[in-house]
Amino acid sequence: MLPQLAAKAQASGVETALRWHANETVSMTMRQGVLLANQRARSSGISARVFRNGAFGFAALPDDSADALDRALRRAAENAELAPRAGAQPLAPAAPGRGLFDYRRTDARKFTAAERVELFRTLDAAIAAKYPDLVTRDLNLTLFCSEKALATSGGAETFSAVPRVIFHVSLALEAKDGIVDLYDAMGGFGEIEDHLADVDSLLARIDALYDDLRRKAEGAFCEAGPQDVVLDSNVAGILAHEAVGHTCEADLVLAGSIAGDRLGQRVASEKITLGDFGGRGPDGRSSFAIHVDDEGTPCADTLLIEKGVLKTFMHNRDTAQRLGAAPAGNARAFAFSDEPLIRMRNTCILPGDDPLDDMIGAIEHGYYFRRATNGQADLTGEFMFGVNCGREIRNGKLGRALRDTTISGVAFDMLKSVTHVGPTLSWSPSGWCGKKQPITVGMGGPAIKCRVHVGGRS
Amino acid sequence: MSAPQDLAAEAVARAKKAGADEAQAAAARTSYFEIDYSSRRASLARSVDSLRIDLTVFRAGKRGSASLTGARGADLDEAVAAALAAAEAGVPDPANGVAEGFDSLATDYGPERPDRAAMSAAMTEFGAALAEQHPKIVTDGALYAFTDAETGFANSRGLRHVTRRGVHSFGLMFAARDAGRTTSFNHTGWQRFEPCADLLASGSLRRLLDEAALSLDTKPAPQKFVGDLILTPDAADTLIGPLAGALSGHALFAGTSPFKDKRGALVAPPCFSLLNRPRGATFAGGADFDSYGAPTQDLDVIRGGVLNEFLVDFFMARKLERPQTAGAQNFVVPGGDKALSDIVAGVKRGVLLARFSGGIPNSALDFAGVAKNSFYIEDGEIRGALSETMVSGNLQELLRQIYAVSRETVDFGSCRYPYIATSGALISPAP
Structure with missing residues (x-):
């Protein structure tokens, strides 16, 4: 063929x-x-x-x-x-x-x-x-x-x-x-x-x-409001995808994404380097692989945030021309009947060196969120995703299990609150993204400690 | 080229010949055309011709399915073989089988083909009018489409249906942007048979665009509180979607529905009804028969607050040994007798919720998420747009606490909703 x-x-x-x-x-x-x-x-x-x-x-x-x-x-x-x-x-x-x-x-x-x-x-x-x-x-x-x-x-x-x-x-x-x-x-x-x-x-x-x-x-509902939390490595992938990835898609930048005015600015803690990668990601272990996109552009790795500074966006050939950038292979179509759109590939926060125990130990009153469900992003940088499994943290130790909740935040505020980044990169086995068309994506990251807004019953 | 109903019958015949005890097939021939307009990136005109065949076979009480695009004989034989292999490997169930005893249907709705040039002109005019009348609005493209779909159904008991729908649809995702400030994105859309010359005036769009411009200046709610929620028609599925799931035969079979013992009981106040109307005259997104070929039917799911009936499809009806009540879902919440302004005037403290961005509610219908494009109400007045605000509670409880539905409704072409006012949500502002 x-x-x-x-x-x-x-x-x-x-x-x-x-x-x-x-x-x-x-x-x-x-x-x-x-x-x-x-x-x-x-x-x-x-x-x-x-x-x-x-x-x-x-x-x-x-x-x-x-x-x-x-x-x-x-x-x-x-x-x-x-x-x-x-x-x-x-x-x-x-x-x-x-x-x-x-x-x-x-x-x-x-x-x-x-x-x-x-x-x-x-x-x-x-x-x-x-x-x-x-x-x-x-x-x-x-x-x-x-x-x-x-x-x-x-x-x-x-x-x-x-x-x-x-x-x-x-x-x-x-x-x-x-x-x-x-x-x-x-x-x-x-x-x-x-x-x-x-x-x-x-x-x-x-x-x-x-x-x-x-x-x-037998668990408890979260206390609603801003909280110090540890997001397990299983959760950090959806954070990278929803909170930062969508905000940095160039079609959304042209539609008014808050990231459009922040190139070159500090948007995160120095501990945060976050990228969108071709192949199977920086460790070769993501749940998705791509080498050439559906416009025929070879896939290159893109660091969106490097040591806390916003560096670039994700493009197709049209937005690259309009914004004076080089396309790196982000134009993807889901089905034969679909046109290529700007999509993420393997998006992750790169690992640091802070042990999980140190993160939990650093929180007096907060939560450890272990599994995420669905999520959504916004042009304002606001993100949310569901959490269906976690534990309370009280005085640096794990407490009761948690019922379902939703967490939200503003990406560039939340990323500035990151104080710890864990050493182990893990990938979601099942990343999918919806944006006119569904598409398979890789979402990964290490555990991080940060501050987010938590939904609850009290 | 064969008609869809002939292709469906051909698929059934091949399956029977290959060894199926019973079989059913639906063949859908679709011609789709869209204009995806943007003033900030290259626009697109896209057409898709497609033919999809869905085949289900039954053998010794076991079921297997396969689907394919195109109608080549070799591909169809491969799909038959895959479906039979799945059935042979399957688990027998007395609920497996094809439908029988229904009269054949032949229905036809809407135009057969689009006026492509008129659609392109309507989008160009829409773009110009949007820029002139709503200069602070930015979009990620507006999508105006036409779908002509002819679907034929056949099963091994002689049931035959054919239906054709020519449907126009529109969708817009947008935000307001001014002086470096951006609002949350919002979106709306509709389906209808007839074309639309004035897209800007359609559906709920003008109101949403005006609200977006007002949302450039946001403030947090003054404090955490338990208060009222008024769901806009565009946000009504926040409640209706999970409610329909909890009232489904699948939730009854799982044993996870919180309503499982409440048929005939009051689950909402008398002002609230939930009707399923897949054959609604204005519902371009409706359906005449379901995936088993059973004709769809109107159903009063909740009438005057009383849970009248669950949404039980063909398979679950046989599994649960109760009548089939549903096969397609096109909901109507009838409007009430109060204007939105009167409902707002009665709110002590609450939120006009225009979009909910949250985690999928669990089986108990607990929910938590962010109120987007929403407004704070205090002492009967809308006080302003809300910044990031978490809303949480339980949808079963919100259903019980509904106290008004508005006179105003919006017909989206697949559902029709009013504003729905309820109380008891925990509303929590970001710091």
């Missing part, structure tokens, strides 16, 4: 990107032993994006024939004429990205559909037998692989196939005041064989989840 795309892109005579793209998802859901979903979905097709006279035209078809490529190119050119224009500018130049990046397993040993279901039955039966006091138990598996071939009129030619596994276990108990639930996400980069082959280690994770749920059922 790639040679065909390259030939058509080269012959197009205009700024063109042609993409063949297939997303394949296998998903299973079991609730209380009942298999509610067991399905495979494959979505594939080709797209053409044409840039002409300062506007984009895009067309996609669920087909990959030579005729379909011609039709998509023709419609994209027609669409470019229909797009309103507000001052024509060229796109920023970018070196053509090249290479084949196929991360799928090549060995013959693959889980069959029967083995996947058997794994669920085994785990469900074990949970039901060991924890009869649970009100409900859910197992949810998503195997996702995004496969792309891309060629541009600028000479980019690349193919990638990036798989990921997300396995959720959710448990619920009846507490004195109602239902209390908790989930854990496992998996990450790769395929099911890489993450779910060892049943004993999965059961150990589930035992730990149950213990956390038991403590949570």
Whole structure:
């Protein structure tokens, strides 16, 4: 497919990107032993994006024939004429990205559909037998692989196939005041064989989840208001993504993000260096991989904040031209029918050298937040995310478990309050981001101590 | 090229031939066109032609599903094989099966194709009017789209449906910016059958844009307090979304619904009703049949504060051995007899909540999050826009404490809501 795309892109005579793209998802859901979903979905097709006279035209078809490529190119050119224009500018130049990046397993040993279901039955039966006091138990598996071939009129030619596994276990108990639930996400980069082959280690994770749920059922609601907190490394990733990452996306900068006026300014504690990385992140262990973006730009690492100073934004070729920057490979599309948008890749705070015990010991009255749920960012730099697991900190020691809460803050205020940065970088196994389209992202970080606004009951 | 209902029937026939006891399929052919307009970055016109087939097969009481784009025979056979492999590996359940006993449907709504040039012109005019009339507003693009979707359904018991919907939709994410100050972003959107020439005057947009400009000067609430919340129509899903989840057959099956024993009981005051209207005449985002081919139906979920019925879909109806009551969700909260201004005049202390940015409420419906684009109310008057403010409480309790719904409502094309006033939320300002 790639040679065909390259030939058509080269012959197009205009700024063109042609993409063949297939997303394949296998998903299973079991609730209380009942298999509610067991399905495979494959979505594939080709797209053409044409840039002409300062506007984009895009067309996609669920087909990959030579005729379909011609039709998509023709419609994209027609669409470019229909797009309103507000001052024509060229796109920023970018070196053509090249290479084949196929991360799928090549060995013959693959889980069959029967083995996947058997794994669920085994785990469900074990949970039901060991924890009869649970009100409900859910197992949810998503195997996702995004496969792309891309060629541009600028000479980019690349193919990638990036798989990921997300396995959720959710448990619920009846507490004195109602239902209390908790989930854990496992998996990450790769395929099911890489993450779910060892049943004993999965059961150990589930035992730990149950213990956390038991403590949570007897736990306390947070005290509402500003609090000193330790965010575990599992939580710091969503902080990097929501609090800083979105604020530094150049399309949001152009739409009024507060970061737009802060380039070169101190926006964080000197302990904070935060970046958005290509490949699999600075340690090569993120749950997502990218080498060339969907405009054909090679992915370069970007330090957004370096030792507390805001250094740059994330761009596509359009915003790079408008803001006088160099594109680093952040233009990404989720499905064959989607146009590339400015998206994060592997975003993380780089580790420091402060032990977790020192952070907890430094707090007289606050909280230790261990797991995050959903989050959201804002142009003002305000961020929020849900927390479903944590402990009180009283006089430097861990106290009662916590019920669900939400934390918020203003990114550049919160980052200035960081006094400790831990030594261990960890990545969320299941980062997704929503912005017109969903997309897989890597989110990581070490534990940090900072001050945030906490939701509560009192 | 085959019609969607023929492709659905073809998929079912192939599945039966390959060994399925029963099968069902939906085939959707979609033509989509959008104008994504921005004055600050390059605009985009985008078209997508798509064909998607969703197939579910049953074998020995076990279920497996597969979906694909396109209609090539080899791809369809591969999807049939994947669905059958999933079914063979599955867990038998007496609730598995296809629908029967319904009359076939053939419905048709809205225009068949967009006037692309008119849509482009409407967006250009929208951009100019926005710049002239709301100079402090900045956007991350405005999106005006048209979708023509024809969906055919078939199952192995002879059920056949076909429906076509031609729908215009609009969405805008925006903020106000002036002299280095930026407000929180806000967004709104709608769906409708007919095109819209004056996008700026549509839906709740003008009010939201005016409020955004007023939000450049924010202040924190004076102190932490327990007070009232008035949810705007754009923010009503903060309550309605989690409530619908807690009233679903899936929550009943899990045993986690706080309403599980409350059918027939008063769960809200008499001024509040929640109606499901997937066949609402103005609901371009409605549906005539569900994913099992069962025709959708109107349902009074909560009527006059009384929980009348749960939202139980086809599978959960069979699983829980109760009637099917839902298959698609398009909610209406009927308006009341008070104007918003009268409701505000009665508030001692509270928040006009225009957007909620918070963690997903848990099964007990505890919630906590940030009030965005929101205003502080004291002694019956809106005193000004709020800076970062945390709002928390329990949605079951907020439902019980509703004391007014407004006369004014907004029809979003997939739901229709008024302003909803309730009390008992903990409101906590940032320092």
